[in-house]
Amino acid sequence: MDRVRSAFNSMSERYSRFTLQPAEDGERHVEVKLSDDAVEDSAGGSPSFRPAPRRQQQSTLCYLALGTLLIFLTGKKSVLKELEKESFDCLWFPRSACDLPRRSAGSVEDKFLANHIFKEFQKVEMDPWTDIHYVQLxxxxxxRPNRVRFGADVFEPTGYxxxxxxxxxxxxxxYGNYGRPQDLDVLQDKNVSLRDSVLLLRAGQxxxxxxxxxxxxKGAAAVLIYPDAQDYQYRADTALYGHVHLGSGDPYTPGFPSFNHTQFPPTKSSGLPKIPAQTITANxxxxLLRSGFKGGLSATYRLGGGENISVEVNNVLVNKEIHNVFGxxxxxVDPDQYVVLGAQRDxxxxxxxxxTVGTSVLIELAKAVSEMVEKDGFRPRRSVVFASWSAGDYGSVGATEWLEAYMSSIDKRVVTYISLDGVVVGEYRLFITRLTFLIIYANVCRxxxxxxxxxxYPFxxxxxxxxxxFHFIxxxxxxxxxxxxxxxxxxxxxxxxxxxTSEMAATAAQFAGQMALRLVHDRLLRLDVSRYNGVLxxxxxxxxxRINQLLKGLNPTWLNRARGAFQRATISINNDIRNSNLDDKEACRILNGRIMSVEHALLSPYVSPVETPYRHLLLGRGPHTLASIAETTDMEQLHTPLALATWNLQGCANGMVGNIWDLDEEI
Incomplete structure (x- = not known):
């Protein structure tokens, strides 16, 4: 373990400093600063997990991400030590793995890496286990290759x-620009018919x-997606790969795990597209492009319709055995509560x-924390689970199947999920984070x-x-x-x-490690649920x-009262925290239970996980969400979703209060 001995140091001045700073609103926020020689550049934002375009420089002050706040306490001696940067040679994968040209989900290469990770966990006595699923990819x-025919041209794209x-x-x-709703509305406003058309779209956004x-x-018959030279400065013959399932997991076992297909009735996810879609190269x-709309390619773009084009997609479903590996x-003290750190390896x-980077950080964090327990006397209060997922490129398939398989225990025991995917995609002059419950205000992030x-997102x-x-770009x-x-x-x-890359991987490992170890070490979970109040x-x-615009007879007062009950419940939790003896283990466990109930209670119990898997009232997708209700045009169907959303929110507020005799009865 010489290569990772000295894995972390005390709050690591070398890499990042966390200090509580007063803000104009009187709250305390966490300031993140990089090393002294870093350039504090505010440009950019968080990368998506597929190609995305560049944007103009934005404000240097991070804005509020939806969710609650994890506050890092400072002034305490950290158990973390400095991660040795030199150990990131080939990022700890076996050399043969680094040289693999592909490791698609369920392949021999994917299983080879799964076995390697399993053995690494075994070496440090982490009692590893494997979660096996049989999925359709x-x-x-x-x-029969996929084809695009346009006049005399016949293309057979490699990507799909x-x-x-x-x-x-x-x-x-x-041509439909990025295919966003506003892009397609522009076409319709100009009387360009989209019905039965083949939409050519730029990747990104x-x-x-x-x-x-x-x-x-909008009634399109098919979609072609390409990387525009204005957004992607690479070879014009580069193929794009991705997926078009508007969801996650195996879309042929929605809502339940894919342990054995014979156990469950055949069904399909509502997020499966009903039209063919294919990526093509910039060349x-x-x-295909002719005239009328200027863009980043050497050709000009046609805003309206062009000649007829034929799109043929011959993809096939294959059954694959995938392995998730855990340590x-x-x-x-509370082993039944745990923080999960995960990374895809396919x-x-x-x-x-x-x-590769995320999986490498996962392995070395596991080794470093194990050594801290074995040699340095570190005694985490809660458990730490390290997870290596398969089939991430198909829409977090491995992770989602695990969630579906063990939903009844996971949602009550997992304190936090920390994703290590894509943590390093650039220099550390700019720190970018995309998150739900962790909110950081700083001069170098957005x-x-x-x-x-x-x-x-599925978690x-x-x-x-x-x-x-989180990501460094x-x-x-x-x-x-x-x-x-x-x-x-x-x-x-x-x-x-x-x-x-090695230096940045070390920085990312330290940042993830600090989050995880703070969450498993402190008696009280530093999650400020009141951060949802402004969002609500x-x-x-x-x-x-919306209701005032379209329907004068409906009164949403009850929804506002539920919002008020939620706010009062957050105040109650904060007051109880201030007035409790935090040295009392049982008091802390009760408070933590109230805090941990919030995200789960915001999942709507009124929609089917098969039809609407993302059930979160605020951050999900579907007619049950507050955002969807605010955009509805069907007033006849508004009453029931509004009533259910109101009671969903009130139920969340009741769960935070704790004792039944203290429930808010105002509604």
């Missing part, structure tokens, strides 16, 4: 979009799945930034609510587990452009980090505004 048909609808369609070619779903909602897109360091190509394509929106993702960029391509390899990541106030105001 979609791959190209080697006998998993879970696309199959078949051959023909329609008028229409939103996920592939959202692009295809938006197009289908192919250049050949655990059990807590000494990739379309080499997946260096997307999978926040976002968690998006549907974030690997941590939050489906299972009600507080979740966090380069200045003046918002994304790592090589996700979903064969170009995500060591040389490109080294270029993006100015050959500081804004959401309820939007519903009031």
């Amino acid at each position: 979609q791959t190209p048909d080697s006998q 979009l998993a879970y696309s609808a199959t078949g051959q369609v023909q329609g008028k070619l229409v 939103i996920s592939f799945a959202e692009q295809v779903d938006n197009a289908a909602a 192919m897109a250049t050949a 655990v360091i059990k807590g000494f 990739a379309w190509g080499s997946g260096y930034a997307k999978a 926040m976002r609510p968690m998006s549907i394509d974030d690997p941590a 939050l929106a489906m299972s009600g587990v507080p979740s966090v993702s 380069s200045p003046n960029t918002e994304a790592y452009m090589y996700y979903g391509t064969d170009l995500d390899h060591k040389d490109h990541l080294d270029y993006q980090t100015n050959h500081r 106030t804004k959401a309820v105001a939007q519903i009031y505004k």
Whole structure:
């Protein structure tokens, strides 16, 4: 363990400092500063887990991400030690694994890595175990390639979009920018018909799945997606890979685990697209575009319809056995509560930034924490679980199947999920974080609510587990452009980090380690649930505004009272924390239980996990969410969703109060 001895140091002045700073609103926030030689650049935002475009420079002050607040206490001696940067050679994968050209989910290479991780956990006596699932993945048909025909041109793209609808369609070619709702509305406002058209879209801004779903909602027959040179500065013949399932997990076992398909009735996820979708290269897109809309390619773009084009998708479903691998360091006081750190290990190509770095950080954190327990006398109060997921590139399949399999125990015991996917995609001059419950204000970072394509999203929106993702990226960029391509390899990541990949991986490991160890060490979970109050106030105001616009006879007062009950419940928790003896183990456990109930209680009990898996009232997707209610145009159908959302929120408030005799009866 010489290569990772001295894994962390005391709050590590070398890499990052956490200090509580007063703000104008009187609250305390956490300031994150990088090493003294770092350049504090405020540009950019959080990368998505697929290619995304760059944006203009934004404010240097991080804004509020949806969720509650994890506060790092300072002034205490940390159990962390400095991570040895030199040990990140090949990022701790066996050399043969670093050289693998591909390690797609369920492949021989994927299982080889799973076995390697299992043995690494065994070496440090972490009692590892394997969670096996039998899932359906979609791959190209080697006998019948996907094709795009346009006039005399016939293209056979190498890249593809998993879970696309199959078949051959023909329609008028229409350019639709990024395929966002506002992009497609512009076309319709200009009387450009989208029905039965083939939409040509630029990759970026939103996920592939959202692009295809938006197009289908407008009546399009098929979708083609390409990387525009204005957004992606790489070879014009680069193939794109991704998936278009508007959800996560195996879409043929929605709501239940894929242990054995014979146990459950055949069904399909409501998030599967009903139209074919295919990626094409920038070169192919250049050949398709003719005139009328200026963009980043050498050709000009047609805003309206063009010639007819044929799209043929022949992808096939294959059954794959995938292995999730786990190791655990059990807590000494509350072992039934645990923090989970996870990383996917599969990739379309080499997946260096997307999978190799995160998996390497996972392994070395496991070793370092194990050594702290074995040699340094560290006694974590709660357990730490280290998870290596498979089939992440198909939409967090491995992680979601695990969540579906053990939902009844996970949602009550997992304190936090920390995603290690994509933690290093650039230099450390800029620290970017995308998260739900952790809110950091600083001069060098920017926040976002968690998006549907974030690997941590199923933990939050489906299972009600507080979740966090964070990323280090380069200045003046918002994304790592090589996700979903064969170009995500060591040389490109080294270029993006100015050959500081090892240093940045060390920094990311320390940051994740500090979060995890604080959460398993402290008696009281430092999660400030009152941070949801502002989010709820804004959401309820939007519903009031909508109802006043469209329906004068409906009174949403009860919803506002439920919001008030939630706010009073958060005040009650904070008052009880201030007035409790935090040396009292039982008092802390009761308080922690009230805090941990919040995210799970915000999952709507009134929708089916099969049809609406992302049940979170605020951060989910579907008609049950406050955001959806605020946008509804069907007033006849408004009453029931509004009533159910109101009682969902009131139930969450009741759960925070604790004792039944203290429940708020105002509603």
